[in-house]
Amino acid sequence: MKKLLSIALAGIMMLGIVGCGGSAAPEESAETPDTEAAAALTGTEGKLIWGTNAAFEPYEYMEGDEVIGIDAEIADAIAAKLGLEAQVENMDFDAIIPSVQTGKVDIGLAGMTVSEERLNNVNFSDTYVEAGQAIIVKEGSDIKSAADLKDKVIGVQRGTTGDEYVSDEANGVAPASVERFANGPDAAQSLLTDKIDAVVIDNEPAKKLVENSEGLVKLDENLTSEQYAIAVSKDNEALLEAINGALKEMKDNGELQAILDKYLNAE
Ligand code: GLN
Numbered sequence: 001m002k003k004l005l006s007i008a009l010a011g012i013m014m015l016g017i018v019g020c021g022g023s024a025a026p027e028e029s030a031e032t033p034d035t036e037a038a039a040a041l042t043g044t045e046g047k048l049i050w051g052t053n054a055a056f057e058p059y060e061y062m063e064g065d066e067v068i069g070i071d072a073e074i075a076d077a078i079a080a081k082l083g084l085e086a087q088v089e090n091m092d093f094d095a096i097i098p099s100v101q102t103g104k105v106d107i108g109l110a111g112m113t114v115s116e117e118r119l120n121n122v123n124f125s126d127t128y129v130e131a132g133q134a135i136i137v138k139e140g141s142d143i144k145s146a147a148d149l150k151d152k153v154i155g156v157q158r159g160t161t162g163d164e165y166v167s168d169e170a171n172g173v174a175p176a177s178v179e180r181f182a183n184g185p186d187a188a189q190s191l192l193t194d195k196i197d198a199v200v201i202d203n204e205p206a207k208k209l210v211e212n213s214e215g216l217v218k219l220d221e222n223l224t225s226e227q228y229a230i231a232v233s234k235d236n237e238a239l240l241e242a243i244n245g246a247l248k249e250m251k252d253n254g255e256l257q258a259i260l261d262k263y264l265n266a267e
Pocket of ligand 1: 053056093110111112113114157159160161162202
């Protein structure tokens with residue numbers, strides 16, 4: 001804890017130093033101190049580049065050539081609070097963490113669940129939503145609960161916690177096989193054409209997939225209990241702290257809840 005604190009302090013001090021460097025030209029620093037501090041946060045010229053997989057409605061999805069959804073609004077709100085401009089980078093889900101690690105993107109914001117394994121590679125912000133895995137089947141399927149997934153062909157999105165849940169023998173799902181898709185809509189399409197027996201995917205995206213494709217139903221059961229958070233490079237403690245500050249403000253002033261209410265179905 002103490003170590004974390006001192007790293008954070010070092011980060012803040014470094015920001016201070018960058019700020020002071022700028023103030024060698026007094027007229028400039030008087031006008032733009034915040035911009036300089038903000039630019040130092042990401043090192044991408046005033047941008048907050050967020051990596052995501054925009055096929056995960058309601059969190060991130062395409063409308064024309066724009067990425068919209070809960071995470072898109074969170075990215076915009078956080079960027080605004082930090083004096084940065086949000087810019088999205090759309091990629092496969094399993095490319096997001098490597099992209100955060102290499103600095104191709106500043107953050108991963110993708111309905112991403114905090115997990116022990118991922119924490120080996122990135123830091124996570126405070127959590128911003130509770131989620132879980134759900135099962136989608138075709139109408140009239142004999143799969144009525146998780147126990148019925150045994151010996152069935154299950155579709156998942158590659159590299160997700162849903163993939164992990166059905167693939168990890170310790171969870172006892174015991175499927176005949178696991179088919180890994182690039183995204184949820186591809187898995188749903190495969191289910192509709194009877195190539196697979198069920199899809200396991202996050203609860204809210206499962207609702208949207210069922211809404212968007214006739215003939216599919218979501219079972220009520222939740223298989224897991226998960227928390228979404230924002231992935232940040234382990235090398236950028238200052239950005240992590242800044243994001244947590246922005247998230248806290250959004251939680252405290254109701255901004256986050258308003259975004260969630262806009263996109264999530266009322267229960
Ligand atoms: N929450 C899941 C995970 O983190 C799925 C995220 C996603 O597909 N965008 O693995």
